[in-house]
Amino acid sequence: MSGSIIREKPAHLTPTRPNSVTNVIKSDKNLISVDKHKDIQQLKEKVTGILNIISRDHMKVVFFGRTSNGKSTVMNAMLRERILPAGMGHTTNCFLQIEGTDKVDAHVLVPRSDEPKSIVSLKDLGNALSHEKLDSDSLVKILYPKEKCRLLRDDVILVDSPGIDVSVNLDHWIEDHCLDADVFVLVVSAEATITVAEKKFLHNVAQHLSNPNIFILMNRWDAIMNEQENVDSVRQQHLERGMEFLCDELQLYDRKVVADHRVFFVSAREAVLYRAPDPGNSPKTGFAEGYKERLTEFAKFEEEFEKCISKSAVKTKFEQHTNRGKEIINLLRDTMGNIANKSQSLKQECVQKRTEQSEKHDFIEKELKSIMETTKDRIRHVSEDVYKRVAQTLNDEIKRLYTLIEEFDRPFSSDPEQIPLYKRDLHKWVEERLGSNLQARLHSALHSSLDSVHKEIKERVKFVVNNERKSMLDTITPRSDFAVSYRLDCLNLCSDFKEDIKFKFSLGLSSLWQRFVQNQHQQSTLTMTEGNNSTLSQNTSDSLISTSTLLNSTNDILTTANTITSLTSKSSLLLIGGCALIWRGVGWKVLGVVGGLYGSLYLYERLMWTKKAQERKFKRQYADYASSRMKLIVDMTSGNASAQVQQELSMYFAQTIRYVDMEKDDICDYLKQLKQEIDQLLLYNDKAKVLKKQADWIDQQLNQFSKQYLSEPATSINSSV
Template identity: 45%
Template sequence: MSGQIQRSSSVVIGTNGPATNNGLSISPTTSLQSPLQIFVRAKKKINLVYGEVEVYVNDSANFLLGVPKNCELVKQEEQDIVTSHVGKVKGIREVLARDHMKVAFFGRTSNGKSTVINSMLRERILPSGIGHTTNCFIQVEASENGESYLIAENSDERKNVKSVSQLAHSLLCSDSLGDNSLVKVFWPTDKCPLLRDDVVLVDSPGIDVSPNLDSWIDRHCLDADVFVLVANSESTLMLTEKNFFFKVSARLSKPNVFVLNNRWDASASEPEFLEEVRKQHLLRTVDFLVDELKVCNSRAEAEQRVFFVSAKEVLQARINEFKGLPINTGMVADGFHGRYFEFQDFERKFEECISKSAVRTKFDQHTKRGKAIVSDTRNVMEALLERASVKRAAKTQIRREVLDHLDFTEKQLQLVTVEMKDKICKMVEEVEHKVSKALSDEIRRLSVLVDEFHAPFHSEQIVLQVYKKELHNHVEACLGSNLRARLSTALALNMETSQKEMADRVTSMLSAEKKQLGMGMIPRREPFEVLYRLNCDNLCADFTEDIEFRFSFGITSLIQRFMGKGKVTPWVISNYTESIPRPIASQSSLSGQFLPSEDFSILSRVAVASIASQGTMGGLLVGGFLLKTVGWRLIFFTGVIYGGLYLYERLTWTNKAKERTFKQQYVDHATRKLRLIVDLTSANCSHQVQQELSSTFARLCHLVDGTMNDMQTEIKQIESELRALDELAAGTKVLRNKANYLIGELDRFDKAYLSPEL
């Protein structure tokens, strides 16, 4: 057994029934029947406290294991410390459960060690008699199940023991037992009250028969609370006995030693020398304890550790008492009562000493270790709480900053949205105005564009269809080209400026990594270009040319000039298909086509009335009237001139003249059609600009929305982390407070059982 032995605790209340306060707050009192109850109550107290310490350390270890690794709050060395404490506390509890008050009896052979133990136990348990009866270490302790049995060393076999003779026989038959072996004897507590109070008594072989004293001390003495040197009062202390305790004292600091001068009943035969012999033995024993062994601070203290007894008489008296007989029944020497009372005095002082010593030696280190374990765990919890508080403050600050940034971004986005909408509306109106003005200017120059068109012209219908299609394409291409030349550069510059302004305003609300993405949404390679959808082919699909020859001074032409003030109405052009000269129309047709007008001259009225009259007679009357009025010569010359004009116009009505007429008719028709779509085209172009700007702004706003969503997600994540940190802090505070409570309990135990004044 090593020189350093760990002790743990598990509380067992003795049969004397110590008072408790809720099972925890136990303090020794002088009213206890036995001083040994101090140890019993202290053991119960320390076991209860260590039970809570074990729960606390386990909870702390599980709590640290439950902290997420990504929090980076728990250091590995701290977790290792708490985890190691779990095993330490478990080991201490196991030792405490086995802790007891151990008394080791030593002396020379046949000095009566076994008899002293039997006397203290009030029953013959250990074999005793003449000779070397104890050949190994025998440890007597309480039996848990009320049975009497022994367990030899290196064996789990329980050997039943009903009597002392059986025990002696079992010990003598164990050939494998050496003088350093340990046999544990378990005896029922109802027979031996001393065993109820967690007292273990160890009997030893004679120290004068074995050279293995060092191994004895290492195996059986280092955890002993009290040593009882059983000396023979018929002789003096021998060097062998002194040397053994010198070795014990070298390994233990001031061991508690009691000296029993046994067989003091022999002095009754020489009463005249009784006091002188007693003083001689007392002087030598006190010198040994104070001056040589130095286990007592004063001679008065040493004198309280020396007794003169007769164990054999005490054992017999107690057996008689158990049987109901007087204690002095049998052969007793003079002075029996004095020796009996001195043995009782020894037991009382022994119980006080062993109780205080056992409490101090066995529980002092456990108390200190318990405080150290709980303090270490509390320090870990306080460090964790501090780190959690710092991290929570940082997370709270980050959350506040993100919320402020989110609120600022929302307000900025609203302001920018309003500004950009106004800007887009103004630009759309400006584009619409510019396109409308430019298109109107180009429509006024339409005749120039048509004159610039050169393609083979022929009045055949098939050729005319091809000619018209090419003319449509030419007009559309030229109009689009001219519009682009007039508008595209300025429009593209305005668009680029507006988009850049949008990007600058919006990207200022984005994070650094998204700014480049926002700037990349502005097209840089190809500038924005408006598409002018004129579609002249469909627009002028209803154009119908009229390139038939018509005499300028024909009756119909003249009538149209008078009616339209020199302008040919579209209705006349579209319905006038007869060539000049034409036969006079019938009355019914004329009457249906020409309505009276106040603008007609008198001559025209007469002519129309004549033509419209029925029969030839009307015509002759008109001709006669004219001939008589102006004369035939004037009519003849007028007819010659009229015929010459007709012939001239007819001869000049060439393919070129037809083309010019066609182009003029096309210009008139296209002008009317194009003017109808000026507003539509300008609105279409402005819509393209609006769509482009709105699309760019929408994409930029989408980035802002993504950033805001990221911030909201970050806020939710931070709030989740804050809740986890709050839970962590709450759990840490509970464990920290419990540590303070447990340290307080250990301090109260220290004050109640380990204070120097006790």
């Protein structure tokens, strides 16, 4: 056997664990399918297992099968020593690994202990019948002197396993103790057949590893001697089932190879008896008829086994892994090429999308600016229009204020205690009626303007948002309860109003004096505004002359009256003096007539000074005062209404325009996402190209290794060594 071939393997076989092969690009739904990614991950695990195998400088053989099929007995026969515990029923309880040592004495190492134990303790540690047995997944190492066993001299490690039907942790066993094996020996009882559990074990090995080297031993073939007439039929049946499994299911070999080199019919018990007999037994004891043929078959198995692990050790250890490596490389190379092409195509699509989204973003920015400017102008125009409408309507209502006040119907009393209550109710009446009149005259026009602006804003915003947000915009409705408030606050506005409803004779000196002062004031006012002082003075003089005619038509009486009125109406002394002058000038008769007429007029006006007359005078005074005061707040009321409309439109615009901002934000986020995708695709593309080049290089190395070490000439050279 030439274990030196393995120990002196060339540099091509040194595992480098390249990340370019094992660290496959992460699965991406656009670049690689989920199933393909799973396949690559499984290949990655297989590569890891292969690297573990080729990283060691020894050959590892695992013996497995069902409980009590004779695995330990087969190993004892091959070692020509009764090293492992063997017997009826379930004997081997855990994994027993036999490897060579240069020491003289054999010893045992158990898990979690560095202290060597005697080989004698193996009967208890690895025996299922012992009370000191270990767990089924434990590994006990048996270091046996190389000089006592030919197999162990060439760095061959033999592993005995508990029955595969002992525990359900089959995958765990394979990962811990079997993945790095070079050869698997399936020991089957010839009295039964290959079971589903044994097939499952090898299927799991094949999934975790590249195609394994497998031998099948039909043990206990000596039991067939009881049925001599069925020997050939049973043998052919076992052989067919073995070929179906290895050739058809696992697809490892062709049928001739299996029939000649992979399936053997043996009796391990007879081989042990023959090679390592008990001192007290005769060498001929315990052998059934035809034992020599069975011993020859066992020797043939050993010969094929030794060829597998020695003469063609390099091929045994590396050929199938190399071939599998080529398959993996070809698959990865094709995958990387597809990923590179796919990523390039997806990158171009993303670049096109980014260009389109950038143009859309610029368009929305431009439209947003236009919408804001247009809407701002539209709101300002509507606000100004509202200001003008309210001002004009309010002025019209102020002109009709006397008529409005005349409609106020409440019992009037000149009692000083009742006047404030009457004024309070009148304030409230005027405020409510004016407000309702303004509301009635302006409501339709204002809401029509608002609806028009609302519609314009919504249509402009809909033009730049997507369909989903268009439907969301339809859910935004203007406030149904919005109405412009026209609060005039007459109570405070007319709080300074002072009524004057005392009786005053129209031809009394105080009344005449008051009219004269008012006329003079009006004349000065008209002179400043119209420049027509002379005409207005003449009209005033005419009015005064017509009034004085009732007293006397002479110039003396007019002069005397004007003189008297120019003094004071409150001085009785002047009044007496005036009467004396008139009597002296016109006589007592004329004076009597004038006095009678004057008294009659006084009496008439006094009798006509009723509550109704007092109420009319009060309302006329209030109307004059309220009109003058309300004219002062026309601008303020109009401005307030305009501000309310402007605020309502601005709020609606803010509600709708935020969807444009959301659209912009979505596009910005999408642009960032596209940028990341493009960068990632560029990374994928570059990485895929690098991996494809590395795959080409690895494929060249594998071909070179196959040509140098696995071709027939190389094998012949190795065999000669």
